[in-house]
Amino acid sequence: MLQLRDIRKQYKTAALVQNALDGVTLNLRDREFVAILGPSGSGKTTLLNVIGGLDRYDSGDLIINGVSTKKYRDRDWDTYRNHSIGFVFQSYNLIPHQTVLANVELALTISGMSAAGRRKLAKEALAKVGLAEQVHKRPSQLSGGQMQRVAIARALVNNPDILLADEPTGALDSETSIQVMELLKEVAQDRLVVMVTHNPELAEQYATRIVRIKDGKVTDDTDPYDPMTDPEAVARMQQKRRRKKRKKQASMSFLTALLLSFNNLLTKKARTLLVAIAGSIGIIGIALIQSLSNGVNDYIDSIEENTVLQYPITMSGTGVNMAAYMEAFADLQEKEKAESDAVTVNQIMRKFTSGLTKNDLKSAAAYLRYESDIMDYAKAMEYSYAIEPQIYSVYEGKLRRIHPDESIDNTGMSVSSLGSFGMTAMFMLPENKVLYEDSYELKSGKWPEDKNELVLVLGSDGTITDIAAYALGLRPSKEFDELMQALIYGKAVPEVGDMGEYTYEE
């Protein structure tokens, strides 16, 4: 049961303050089909998003099964969204290049469930919406009504208590709209369905309750509800409150977020390293990936900042299927001991590699440059190749390879890809000058023009990193080796002291 108490939500823009929700109080039953009607801009979508935890209310309270959400943290909202809510949008939001089945399965990837279990549930959900025969098609091979049914199956696959639908029939003709409404009506038999619609006829015909809103206020409610006068509701509420406590937190939401955030940005080599680590040390691998990932993000940030590749869209020669990753991780976390005493091999590497696909970069680049209009919006297109220049510096008469940095080899890890984690000071300058010349102030010297020239990039606070100082041969490389040893093996941290100052000319 959901209770909204005097919910207010404002959107502040430079020009004005918009009261999207202006004191909404509404109690919703565990099982009913509520239609929200109202003119465009009246706050319907905002209301739905607040109910679903996609958007936060400014004041008031949303009470879920008798529990206030005032003190909810992000993690609690995650759990609520992942376990209690299913969303259906007007525009379906299906992933076009995935099959219908994969689209529905995706909603379960964060549940930590096994692949077989996910597939089974997804098939059941699709059968329920009458699409058992279509599971291997792609969304583009379906009609609008069928796509919306896929979206409903996806929303229902983890059996949420509440289904929220924002103008689900907005893009459908009247006949297919009726099919979708019939389906929602059925769905509302054993859960709460809240649907925003523009269409009063459909609302009247199918919903069990109509709530009208205008200017962020409820103006009419055909079947108001007071749970305190409903002893059954009170009993259920107490029971649910107890059960809620035992419900699992969204176990993989961290991992999901992590994978989502860097999957697309990782270089192939960095990915290879992560795979190697995860595969060889299992659970510890996850902890290590977690700590390394911070480095990855810093590295990505530093590329974006240092070379002003603002929000680069990157494409790599090898693509990776995120679901395969998650599956492999889920297996690491969730597997239970098999019945027999035999020790079997969990083929993590195979699961990882099964997700690899090849991209035809040449055709993609030609398409982007000559056929699409993306270059009207992009500043430049850059290519990079899996080439590691070997760069040496001289310190006290001794040669030292600084890229890929040999002290990383010296640690015994011998993984030059560690360079991809920001453990190196060297980056390739973009080919196109517009990507950096406007954004940096040249302090001394000139921009590099030849392949054997370097530019030293200072932070906005005028500093260089110690890593750069070692790479440039300004500091003894032995010190860097010792620091790496300390970092990786926990050996004694060397006494480094103050690193002094340099002039721009130096």
Ligand code: ADP
């Ligand atoms: P509806 O779904 O009923 O058309 P919405 O809930 O989308 O209405 O919007 C309610 C009001 O809040 C509108 O005036 C809209 O312009 C404003 N609004 C919604 N989202 C934002 C936003 N992200 N930023 C600023 N104003 C917004």
Ligand code: MG
């Ligand atoms: Mg809307």
